[in-house]
Amino acid sequence: MIKFLQRLISNYKEYFLLVILSIISITLLSLNNKPEIKRLRTFAFGNYALLNEILNYPLSIFKNDYSLKELEEENAKLMLEISRLRSKSLENEHLRSMLNFKDTSSFSLISADVISKLVNKMQGNFIINRGSADGVLIGMPVLNFQGLIGIVVDTAKNFSIVRTLYNNNLNIAVTIERLNIDGILNWDGNKLIIKNIPSTYEIKVGDSVVTSDFSTIFPPRIPVGIISKREEVPIGLLHNLTVKPFVDINSVDNIFVLKVIPSKQINQLEMNLLKK
Amino acid sequence: MLWNFLKPILIFIPIASIQLVIVPLLSINDINPNIIVILICFYTLKYGQIYGTLLGFVIGLIFDLISGGLLGAFMLTFTIAGFSAGYFYNENKVDIYTTSYAFIIVVFLCSTINSFLYTLISSTDKDFNIFYLILEGSILPGLYTAFFSLPVIILNSRKAFV
Numbered sequence: 001m002i003k004f005l006q007r008l009i010s011n012y013k014e015y016f017l018l019v020i021l022s023i024i025s026i027t028l029l030s031l032n033n034k035p036e037i038k039r040l041r042t043f044a045f046g047n048y049a050l051l052n053e054i055l056n057y058p059l060s061i062f063k064n065d066y067s068l069k070e071l072e073e074e075n076a077k078l079m080l081e082i083s084r085l086r087s088k089s090l091e092n093e094h095l096r097s098m099l100n101f102k103d104t105s106s107f108s109l110i111s112a113d114v115i116s117k118l119v120n121k122m123q124g125n126f127i128i129n130r131g132s133a134d135g136v137l138i139g140m141p142v143l144n145f146q147g148l149i150g151i152v153v154d155t156a157k158n159f160s161i162v163r164t165l166y167n168n169n170l171n172i173a174v175t176i177e178r179l180n181i182d183g184i185l186n187w188d189g190n191k192l193i194i195k196n197i198p199s200t201y202e203i204k205v206g207d208s209v210v211t212s213d214f215s216t217i218f219p220p221r222i223p224v225g226i227i228s229k230r231e232e233v234p235i236g237l238l239h240n241l242t243v244k245p246f247v248d249i250n251s252v253d254n255i256f257v258l259k260v261i262p263s264k265q266i267n268q269l270e271m272n273l274l275k276k
Numbered sequence: 277m278l279w280n281f282l283k284p285i286l287i288f289i290p291i292a293s294i295q296l297v298i299v300p301l302l303s304i305n306d307i308n309p310n311i312i313v314i315l316i317c318f319y320t321l322k323y324g325q326i327y328g329t330l331l332g333f334v335i336g337l338i339f340d341l342i343s344g345g346l347l348g349a350f351m352l353t354f355t356i357a358g359f360s361a362g363y364f365y366n367e368n369k370v371d372i373y374t375t376s377y378a379f380i381i382v383v384f385l386c387s388t389i390n391s392f393l394y395t396l397i398s399s400t401d402k403d404f405n406i407f408y409l410i411l412e413g414s415i416l417p418g419l420y421t422a423f424f425s426l427p428v429i430i431l432n433s434r435k436a437f438v
Contacts, residue, residue, distance in 0.1 A: 029348030044341035116296035161344035
């Protein structure tokens with residue numbers, strides 16, 4: 001029996017090796033959210049990112065004008081301010097104050113450079129050159145002067161991982177601004193879509209999409225994109241909306257981390273869409 | 277033997293940086309070449325299937341850790357890519373496979389398998405379009421990667437004549 005097994009293993013050792021290594025990989029895939037794994041990954045990318053930063057330096061030398069950075073920061077702040085003012089014009093100010101909405105009049109931004117990108121059809125991730133030492137925390141939104149880019153999902157001392165809108169593990173509660181309709185925005189590998197919106201609403205191509213007041217991971221009213229297409233769902237009175245983001249996400253180099261973190265009280269509820 | 281295993285890992289370190297920093301600039305409609313697969317295929321064709329499977333696993337583990345992606349995803353796909361490339365290994369035809377257009381075909385096949393599996397693993401969408409997965413998620417990245425394997429053939433064929 002033992003000899004038979006030995007012969008079997010020696011004849012098919014490549015397959016046995018493949019099966020064992022595949023099992024290890026799949027096991028690790030299922031352990032992605034374990035704190036030990038997160039620590040290991042934080043240590044690895046935090047150290048390796050230094051090399052990426054060196055390689056990124058000659059590429060960014062031509063576009064790293066300090067005054068340009070200042071202008072971009074100013075633009076980002078103005079974009080947030082405009083967004084806030086637009087929402088105020090759409091809502092009743094008195095009602096907002098009565099309902100004790102949070103005042104979002106001051107925005108603190110941390111400027112950062114994208115030093116590496118893991119870009120593929122499903123998993124859009126950036127590594128940026130700001131980390132916990134700069135005050136970046138997990139859960140902080142990432143944007144530029146045009147609009148929302150993503151969210152910080154992991155931080156090392158000097159570097160952070162940003163999960164972009166082009167990542168199908170990120171679901172965002174959004175509002176179609178003109179009609180105040182809420183939905184969930186998700187990347188399907190090809191486009192950003194808001195699924196199952198009742199076709200009774202008169203949504204137009206070109207309508208602006210912002211983060212929702214109900215979002216547990218983003219502050220409200222950050223510009224996301226515009227409706228670019230309406231798709232009828234064959235069954236029922238629903239349709240899917242395609243959203244074109246304001247930001248050309250795959251070509252961004254300079255970004256800003258918005259120094260706000262979602263309420264821990266809300267996060268403790270089962271509403272947090274970041275947790276799968 | 278140890279040096280044979282360490283050499284591709286040392287080469288992998290700068291290649292991983294190129295993959296993460298420079299390759300995204302060459303992205304066409306979110307389709308990227310995966311130059312790490314070229315490295316795995318090249319060394320698998322040189323040293324065999326078991327070697328390639330192990331190399332894919334180790335490189336996948338390191339790449340998952342440094343890229344900030346899903347830990348285990350590239351481990352699995354690179355392991356299978358290395359294993360697939362191993363089917364083309366022939367001790368007597370190492371030079372033919374690494375200096376001719378056959379190398380492009382091997383890279384294309386392994387990269388297509390790698391992209392297909394990675395897209396499948398990292399997708400959480402239940403309404404996934406299989407046609408899209410095969411074409412945009414597998415074949416096109418495979419073709420793009422195969423194109424990037426041309427310099428490897430040119431450099432190797434020159435070495436062969438020296």
